[in-house]
Amino acid sequence: MASIEKELYRFGSPQDAVFICEKHDLRIDMTCDDCEEFICSKCVKTSHKDHRWGTISAATSLLRKDLRNVLKTIEAKDIQHMDKKIQEASKQIKENKRKCEREISKLQKHYDAILKDLDLIRDNIEESLTNSLEVKESKVRRLRSTFKEQKKKALRRIKDMKENNGDMSDLDLLKTYRELIKLSSSDDSDIDKFRYSLTFNAVKERQGVIKTLIGEVFDLQEITLKETGSFQWGGNQIDDLVAINVDSCFLGNRKSQSLERVNKSGRRELSIRLCINSVCVTDKNKVYLTDKLHKCIAHLSPSDSISTIFRTDPLEPLGIYQTMDGDLLVTLIDNETERYFPNSPGRCLLRRMTTAGEIVHDYEYNEDGKKKLFTWPSRVAQNGITDICVINRIDKSEGELLILSFSGFLKSVYNGQGQRDAFDPTDVDCDPNSNIIVCDLYDSTIHLLNPDGKFMKFLLTKNQVTHPTAMSLRQSTLWIGDFQGVVKVFQYNA
Template sequence: MRPFRADSKTVDSNGNNISTFQSSRTGLQPLRSGKSPPAINLLHESTTRNALPREAQNGVSAQSCYIAEKCKQDLQSEIEVAKRYVQYLNYIHRDLTSYLDKTEINIAQIKQEIESQAELLDSTERDIDEERKRETNRINERILAVENALKKINDEVDIVTNTLESLNSTTVIDEAPALLKKLRNIVNLLPLLPSDRYIYTLLPTWRSAAENERIFDSVHVPWRVEVKRIASFKPKECASDRFVTSLCPVSESEAWVVWHWGPQIHLVNKDGELKKTVDTGCKVDDISVDFDGNLVLSCFETKCLKRLDENYEVKQVIQLELVPRGFRFTSLDEIVVCCVQNIHHRNGDTCSLLKINAENDNVVSEIGDPTQFIQPWRIAININGDICVSDRNKGTVSIFDPRGKLKTTYCGPKDGTRHAFAPHALCCDSFGQIFVVDYSNHTVHVLDPLGRFRGFMIMDTELEKRAIFMGTSSPFSIGIDKMGHLWVGNKYGYITILKYV
């Protein structure tokens, strides 16, 4: 169901406008699209509702009652988003604590080996203890920061929840803006997490006392997000196809996939079975679904977006002046779309990031400054409404707020990669984390809800790493299903499904 949007006007006995209110959202958007509501604007709406709150019978106007209900719904939606941040921090807290536990076990094993050569290794053992203390203190500081953030966010949620329960239809209208501001500022309480970690090693060969100084070492590496493979496949019907150019998970077990820009699109499940094939009649660059579950395609040769009905017939065409690339729906049923002059960038090409009304095809606004981009590629909408845009030619991921104001730009980590950052597709999960495919470095970057680097997605064992390699080498596309599993498509035509939580 699409979110309800209302604009209303209240007039006095002389027909003069006396107040305005607008509710931009009635509920949290579906998680599969990674969308979230924009800011509430107290504008006005003139409409009639059959069912009104009890206050309507106690002297409060029906319009005020309706507005109050919309305020309550918007506040409740923001409370749900805030709770998602709590879930995210709990997940981070578990990850940090688990890493610390593993570090303690690793150090303990090293100490046990060293103690068997106590006389020769006393000095090394003291060094290890100092290293343990430094690393323990460093991670404990981060754990404390996460715990403090958890407490603050829970306190804020409790305050707003209790306040909301105590408000009536009259007072909620006055209090709603301040409460919404408080909830939306919660994202700024998320702590900065460690972007690196140390891998401790013990060389297995015993040597002389002088050489023993080098048997213990630590390697500085970026933080890793461990994953496990659920599946890796390439349907036999698509055996000759290369490049999974776009994919869109639509349930817990199925996703629509485009191999090599179409024109055919395929519905596949986690077992690698091809369930359905639809010939769209055009080259397809990106694929998504609207709030009714209808497929929407960006067609670069004809410079348009096509919306299909339940029978996969074209029911709407949105014609554009430039070539559409990646796109996604916002919670207001608006489409944010990357527009470029040519599918392959040329010097002097223009580009833009447009927000389009999905009902009447009108351009609502242009997001950002065209000079911020070289070749905008793909889009993801985060749970707080942020618009995340990858630019593979510029090597950046730009994050805008729902109104189109630039919040931050991610250019890759300072170190830890062999090649320049080459972002292709990206998606967001229910915690607000951002996953960015890095084609050149054969990895996926994990960012926190504020766009700060968390780490790389890697495998938990060498055996697992080899098993997944064919599915994640040169990754090209990415999506997340309703189970929270990542679908990663690569240039060889393989799809790999990963579990990371």
């Protein structure tokens, strides 16, 4: 308190203090409410002429009239709010520690099933988890200390104004009051952003390199989307969207039987009249199409000519995707299939085939060989651990995401995040970390799932995307098309 009093009364008694404007060498007797500055009468007519201003004596007079009520309100509400933030910070520290311990426990259980020579990787991951906890704890502790210091300063000024307001000059009283208001109404720091957010991803099937087997740590908060552009593609629904590279993509609409290649600005580079269901661009930039009318897989050459590669008749090809080893995954139905009917006599299946049309494997039934896997498999993708993700329509406005092992075992089924009764997935793709990205038409959301098909977060919500119908990720660029022909392009940070 002594240091504060020394600062406030360094010019003698409260009423003797006189402050001079450095710019105009006049007495400071005015206050600007917009700039929160103390000014002179000439400042009012020049740099502050369009601002809200008044005399210091008038402002102080108004403050003194209701000072006790104002201080009482601050004590009753703002100080209590500070207490709440301090409690939240303390709770967050404990919660972070519990989450860290839970993640380490998951890691240990998974590790126990792996060979002893994975010890080094296991130690590195545990160190990453623990280091993250220490960083988060340090930040939350600093935040808690800030809240405590703000509370201490606010109480100090409240006490000073209660006990000494009669002895304070108008200027000092107003200055102290403004400092109090700033302390009590400063922007809240979002404690939630310091929540422990690292998560350990367990890989159930032990395939690939050792790092893939043990799993990996990533920070969920670091997986973000940033919109980099958008354009209007006609006015019809985008039924198919496949990125060619970071600068261009294919867009298709079944109603108009059109397929076009467009760039990020929406400029057409190619237009084809063709009744297709889906497009696939391979890692070598070869383009394959599922031809609905002719029931075949077609190829689009670099010279933009179309040729049939092989027929799928009597089955109609729907979705298509390249496997990691260069084959094609194609979802198929026949003419006898009743839409969305589980016991339909027709065939609904996923077929793995070579680019020459040789059948490698059919995924049609569950392990028992009797129950059908699909009712209407519309889209397909594969992630980095070879699992296959299939959008399976079960009604006109409802579907599910099936995750199959490469051998055909049904690993999990994702039915949405429970915003409403029905989940309406329209497209699926996978990121470099084997996470699964799904767009939900009805709820206008983009879901991010871990490789096991468990929900992690919404990448986009209805404030950022409207009824998405098609989607494609290429390198770090995510393209999303909607039901009114709008295409949005995002930078995918993972």
